[in-house]
Amino acid sequence: MATRPKKMTASEWARAAAAAREQVTGHCAVCGAEFTGTKKRAYCSQRCAMSVYRQRHRTELAAKRREYYARQKAAVAPAVGAA
Secondary structure, three states: OOOOOOOOHHHHHHHHHEEEEOEEEEEEOOOEEEEEOOOOOOOOOOOHHHHHHHHHOHHHHHHHHHHHHHHHHHHHHHHHOOO
């Protein structure tokens, strides 16, 4: 009697798919470090990827920081004045 092949779970399938992807050597677009990854990878680490993200979204992130600071200041000001 022949046995049926075991069904793969989603995580097993994902691991097999990742292992099948072609690995290439590249250079980081930010720091120039050499790394091994897939063809689409552009940065050596999450740190370099985040630095590029912060540069691209600089004005948006600054506006969010200013808004957060204004909310914090408004929340503290009545408490300080009431004392």
